[in-house]
Amino acid sequence: MKNLATILAEGDAMRASAHYVLHLYIAGSTPNSVRALANVRQICEEWLDGRYDLEVLDIAQNPALAAPARILAAPTLIRLAPLPIRCFIGDMSRRDSMLVSLGLRPLVAWSA
Amino acid sequence: MKPKRLTKAAIFLENQDLRARLDDVEEMLRAIGRGEADALVIENGAGPKVYTIEGDEAEANRFRSDMLAMVSDAIVAVDDNERIIYVNAAAERLYGFPASSALGRKLAEIRTSHWPSPEAREAAVAMFRDRGEWHGDHVHILNDGRIIDIESSSTKLRNGYGGLGGRLSVMRDVSARKKHETQVAISETRYRRLFESAHDGILILNPGTRKIVDANPFMTQMLGYSHAELVGRELFEIGLLKDESASQEMFQKLRATRAVRYDNLPLETRAGQHQDVEVVANLYDESGDPVIQCNIRDITERRRAEEHVKLLMAEVNHRAKNLLAVVQAFAHQTAKYGDPANFTEQLSDRIDGLAAGQDLLVRNHWMGVDVADLVEVQLAHFKDLIGTRVLIDGPPALTLNMAAAQGIGMALHELATNAAKYGALSNRVGRVHIAWRVTDAPKPTFSMSWQESGGPVVAPPTRKGFGQIVIGRMAEASVEGRAEMAFRPSGLSWDLSASVENTLVSTGSRVQMRTGNDAR
Numbered sequence: 001m002k003n004l005a006t007i008l009a010e011g012d013a014m015r016a017s018a019h020y021v022l023h024l025y026i027a028g029s030t031p032n033s034v035r036a037l038a039n040v041r042q043i044c045e046e047w048l049d050g051r052y053d054l055e056v057l058d059i060a061q062n063p064a065l066a067a068p069a070r071i072l073a074a075p076t077l078i079r080l081a082p083l084p085i086r087c088f089i090g091d092m093s094r095r096d097s098m099l100v101s102l103g104l105r106p107l108v109a110w111s112a
Numbered sequence: 113m114k115p116k117r118l119t120k121a122a123i124f125l126e127n128q129d130l131r132a133r134l135d136d137v138e139e140m141l142r143a144i145g146r147g148e149a150d151a152l153v154i155e156n157g158a159g160p161k162v163y164t165i166e167g168d169e170a171e172a173n174r175f176r177s178d179m180l181a182m183v184s185d186a187i188v189a190v191d192d193n194e195r196i197i198y199v200n201a202a203a204e205r206l207y208g209f210p211a212s213s214a215l216g217r218k219l220a221e222i223r224t225s226h227w228p229s230p231e232a233r234e235a236a237v238a239m240f241r242d243r244g245e246w247h248g249d250h251v252h253i254l255n256d257g258r259i260i261d262i263e264s265s266s267t268k269l270r271n272g273y274g275g276l277g278g279r280l281s282v283m284r285d286v287s288a289r290k291k292h293e294t295q296v297a298i299s300e301t302r303y304r305r306l307f308e309s310a311h312d313g314i315l316i317l318n319p320g321t322r323k324i325v326d327a328n329p330f331m332t333q334m335l336g337y338s339h340a341e342l343v344g345r346e347l348f349e350i351g352l353l354k355d356e357s358a359s360q361e362m363f364q365k366l367r368a369t370r371a372v373r374y375d376n377l378p379l380e381t382r383a384g385q386h387q388d389v390e391v392v393a394n395l396y397d398e399s400g401d402p403v404i405q406c407n408i409r410d411i412t413e414r415r416r417a418e419e420h421v422k423l424l425m426a427e428v429n430h431r432a433k434n435l436l437a438v439v440q441a442f443a444h445q446t447a448k449y450g451d452p453a454n455f456t457e458q459l460s461d462r463i464d465g466l467a468a469g470q471d472l473l474v475r476n477h478w479m480g481v482d483v484a485d486l487v488e489v490q491l492a493h494f495k496d497l498i499g500t501r502v503l504i505d506g507p508p509a510l511t512l513n514m515a516a517a518q519g520i521g522m523a524l525h526e527l528a529t530n531a532a533k534y535g536a537l538s539n540r541v542g543r544v545h546i547a548w549r550v551t552d553a554p555k556p557t558f559s560m561s562w563q564e565s566g567g568p569v570v571a572p573p574t575r576k577g578f579g580q581i582v583i584g585r586m587a588e589a590s591v592e593g594r595a596e597m598a599f600r601p602s603g604l605s606w607d608l609s610a611s612v613e614n615t616l617v618s619t620g621s622r623v624q625m626r627t628g629n630d631a632r
Contacts, residue, residue: 026212026215027150027151027162027164029177029197029198029211029215030150030151030164031150032147032148032149032150033150033151033215034197034198034215034216036216037215037216038191038193038195038197038215038216039216040216041195041216041217042193042195042216056212056213056215056216057212058211058212059151059153059160059162060151060162060164061212063153063159063160063161063162064159064160066153066160066162067155067159067160070133070136071153071160072136072137072140072152072153073140073143073144073149073151073152073153074149074150074151074152074153074162075148075149075150075151087136087139088139089136089139089140089142089143089148089149090142090143090146090148090149091148093148
């Protein structure tokens with residue numbers, strides 16, 4: 001059975017190398033959509049450095065885009081990769097919580 | 113119908129799915145509660161529909177947003193981190209990016225700004241910092257390589273969109289206008305240079321007031337008035353037309369025919385000098401306003417040249433007649449005094465001498481002949497002896513007038529022919545010394561001598577031949593001077609003296625033209 005240190009080290013390795021595929025669903029230029037876009041792009045640039053594909057889908061212009069992913073509200077960010085698929089609703093302004101939820105920062109700090 | 117029994121595994125999976133969806137709904141409700149979601153997707157039979165969660169100012173915000181979207185200028189808002197938070201439809205068209213691609217990106221990812229100089233950029237930044245706004249022109253270089261001239265107006269977002277700070281910029285693509293302005297500037301430079309450097313005077317006039325509105329530098333030089341003095345004046349006031357009625361007449365003609373030409377107008381300069389000018393005036397349309405352009409050409413030189421040609425024609429006619437008269441006299445005299453057996457040879461020889469002198473005159477544009485050149489030409493047959501047996505001695509740069517050149521030239525020719533046949537140049541040792549000089553006392557006198565020595569013993573001629581007439585009376589007549597000849601046994605000597613005034617061309621008045629039939 002893996003010990004905690006091994007699990008955490010694997011998590012670090014995954015965070016350092018995984019390619020992220022993100023879909024951000026916005027509703028036009030509403031304030032929360034604009035904030036969400038700015039926040040997501042900032043996170044990508046600062047934490048993923050070329051290891052990401054970000055697609056922005058405007059459901060105000062094309063509501064049909066919401067159906068396949070069963071989008072309930074906007075803005076919504078879907079992490080399609082790495083698995084598992086994760087879903088975030090809101091303006092993505094709670095940076096620390098977002099980084100942990102996206103798997104970009106460990107839940108707990110540790111030292112080997 | 114009996115309900116389908118589900119397996120335990122299927123129930124587990126369905127349960128998982130329902131739990132996940134419940135989590136999503138809870139997350140959505142939390143987000144709505146935090147005010148972070150502003151649109152809901154409701155599924156109905158026709159598919160999903162998006163409903164915006166509207167606040168108190170939703171209507172006003174939508175109205176503002178609709179207005180910005182309709183503005184034909186590009187509008188871009190960025191937050192404090194230079195991330196794009198708003199682009200309208202015109203900005204999407206300008207930059208070639210849909211809003212969904214541009215929003216959230218750094219502005220620098222879409223385009224970079226190019227400033228005329230670092231100072232211009234610093235000034236713009238300082239103005240924006242101090243006043244919260246900036247207006248001006250700069251250049252945007254887009255990621256696809258396009259370069260756009262932008263007229264921009266930027267304002268600080270004090271209570272920014274969505275609670276963010278930042279900057280709102282309204283931009284207009286002025287590339288076409290700039291290109292046009294550049295072309296106009298090039299054209300202006302090109303035609304301004306033509307106007308400024310033209311060697312014709314150019315005046316631009318207002319047909320309504322008949323006053324000068326512009327004048328080129330050549331015009332100011334021609335008239336002696338400064339540009340400021342010319343502008344606002346009428347043509348008759350600057351001495352181009354004699355009075356106001358003449359000016360009115362010209363403008364009437366211009367209105368009727370749109371072009372007027374005066375081949376010869378007397379122009380009076382500010383200093384009172386007169387010039388002959390040719391004036392061509394044209395009535396043009398300049399952006400809907402009539403304007404007159406007058407080209408004024410100083411034709412003084414042209415008229416002088418025309419007069420010169422006229423005089424030359426008369427002179428050529430006179431000289432042709434004169435030459436024919438001389439040839440006729442040569443023929444008569446050669447026949448009268450010479451041996452009939454040698455008539456053709458003698459006459460031909462004399463005409464050759466005359467022609468040689470004539471060539472020199474033509475070469476010097478009828479402005480006289482240098483004495484040394486004349487001597488050289490008339491002694492061309494003895495070129496090899498010059499410096500040994502033919503000694504030439506006289507100051508340079510003495511120019512004989514036309515009559516003197518012809519008379520002395522013929523005399524030298526006769527003397528040379530005589531020396532070759534009977535005198536110093538008829539044997540192997542004789543010498544000829546040709547000298548000329550100018551003396552001042554008692555009055556300026558030109559004198560020339562031909563001194564032979566070493567030839568066969570000379571005996572005075574028993575009868576006077578035509579040659580003696582040429583070196584005697586004819587030479588004297590050509591310079592209104594005196595010719596003396598002596599037939600000494602040691603050799604022939606010939607001396608000619610005349611006033612400088614009758615012989616030489618004075619510097620500064622080398623051209624002496626005759627206009628009538630004043631043949632001497």
